[in-house]
Amino acid sequence: MSKLKAAALTAATLGVLGGAGQAVADSHTSIQPMGRETGTLLAQTFGNVAINEANFLVVAVPGTTSQPYRLYIVEQLQPNPPCWTIANPGGEPTQVNALWNTFDFTGVCRLQRDTNGYAIRLAGQDLSGARFEVNQKDGDLLLQFAPSTISRDRITIGRANGISPTGFTQLDLNPGWSLTKRTFNGAIVSSNLVYFTNDLTLAQLQGGETGGGTPPTTPPVTPPALAFNDIRGNRYAADITRAASLGVISGFPEDGTFRPTAPLTREQAVSVIMETAKKVLPTSTLSNLPQSVYSAPFSDVAANRWSAVKIQQAKQLGIVTGDLGTGKFRPTDNVSRAELMAMAYKLALVRADAGSGDSTSTSPVPGRDTVTGGLIPNISNPPTFTDISGHWGEATIKQMAAYCAIATPLNETGTNFAPNTNALRDYTAAVAVRAIDCPAARPQ
Numbered sequence: 001m002s003k004l005k006a007a008a009l010t011a012a013t014l015g016v017l018g019g020a021g022q023a024v025a026d027s028h029t030s031i032q033p034m035g036r037e038t039g040t041l042l043a044q045t046f047g048n049v050a051i052n053e054a055n056f057l058v059v060a061v062p063g064t065t066s067q068p069y070r071l072y073i074v075e076q077l078q079p080n081p082p083c084w085t086i087a088n089p090g091g092e093p094t095q096v097n098a099l100w101n102t103f104d105f106t107g108v109c110r111l112q113r114d115t116n117g118y119a120i121r122l123a124g125q126d127l128s129g130a131r132f133e134v135n136q137k138d139g140d141l142l143l144q145f146a147p148s149t150i151s152r153d154r155i156t157i158g159r160a161n162g163i164s165p166t167g168f169t170q171l172d173l174n175p176g177w178s179l180t181k182r183t184f185n186g187a188i189v190s191s192n193l194v195y196f197t198n199d200l201t202l203a204q205l206q207g208g209e210t211g212g213g214t215p216p217t218t219p220p221v222t223p224p225a226l227a228f229n230d231i232r233g234n235r236y237a238a239d240i241t242r243a244a245s246l247g248v249i250s251g252f253p254e255d256g257t258f259r260p261t262a263p264l265t266r267e268q269a270v271s272v273i274m275e276t277a278k279k280v281l282p283t284s285t286l287s288n289l290p291q292s293v294y295s296a297p298f299s300d301v302a303a304n305r306w307s308a309v310k311i312q313q314a315k316q317l318g319i320v321t322g323d324l325g326t327g328k329f330r331p332t333d334n335v336s337r338a339e340l341m342a343m344a345y346k347l348a349l350v351r352a353d354a355g356s357g358d359s360t361s362t363s364p365v366p367g368r369d370t371v372t373g374g375l376i377p378n379i380s381n382p383p384t385f386t387d388i389s390g391h392w393g394e395a396t397i398k399q400m401a402a403y404c405a406i407a408t409p410l411n412e413t414g415t416n417f418a419p420n421t422n423a424l425r426d427y428t429a430a431v432a433v434r435a436i437d438c439p440a441a442r443p444q
Helices: 202-206 237-246 266-280 308-317 337-355 394-402 425-437
Strands: 040-042 046-050 056-062 069-076 109-112 118-122 125-128 131-137 140-146 155-159 178-184 194-198
Touching (some): 069 131, 118 178, 237 425, 266 337, 266 425, 308 337, 337 394, 337 425
Antiparallel strands (some): 040 125, 046 178, 056 069, 069 109, 140 155, 178 194
16 A cells, blocks of 8 residues: 655655656647546646655545545645644554644645645546545545546545544555646646546546555454543544544543533633634734733633633633623633534634635635625535524524534434533534634634
């Protein structure tokens, strides 16, 4: 299996673009223009060049409810800082720490997120109209493509051999497949488009040939390791594990449990929201937040309280306000599901404002609707709740259902959101992960 190693990168391994000694595939003779019908092999003047695959990561990235995983190709352009690390070197599935989400990666990492950045090249020709998919099957993630937008065929390029508890899972290419870059007249094109390349024709692949000899036996899939023993069987176990790995929520050190069905207080919810903010807001916004407080953020939150700094930060961002009339925050009251949505919504607005005009991403942060001032939906068929009509949080809950599917039914079943019910620790972890991973982009 051609495995893309996330090895330590040195300056010597990075000089791969157009360097001497790289063999460029023969360009094909130019022909008369032809229509770009889907699933068509095109003879063009494009060529391709081998690359140093140690500088590239093919990774399944958490997506949306309708598209649970997306395909990214990450290229390390400079030795430091690293764009990613591997949480379990040598293990399967390969668990990826997506460090590119934690800093301004301009000039350091290149992310190819869609078919503007990657394509299929078979037997020396581009395949037009191919549709990429990362499909979950039998506890594994398969990197596949459909030869056209209407084709029912699925050709497997690679697989993960499991699903990472971090949500970010490295995809290993099957025998016969490799990564190359598109060239034109011998030079790499400005888009740095990456090909998934195979020497076989489409017909040969559809006939079951692989181009790499006998396919390896797929090893048994090991269930992802869980962060806490008491979340096994919980519907949000994967989200809890990922949230813990991101540092947005932790367990109880005295016994190592998570207590997934315990409620959170309002100050605990603010803590999770502000840890989430650190993952989704640009450093320019975060750098303006106070790191200490000398006066009470609210009349019932003393300056020396453990949560005072985060409450003050959330207040400064407009995520929380005091109660109308009293101005109190009620830090030790349990937070309701509607109140949690209000906090998540206000963070999303801050993120949308920070990301407005950001053109660095092909999957940018959804902005504000210019008419309503709310969030632009990015879920095509959000759930409809039957128990929020007339509730003070109705509009917010509806928006958060249509934004990254953050608002979902109680226990993920039925049509009730249960807005006045206590928000539990397991669902709160899922809310944080959904906010961080959808979209998988950070305003720069």
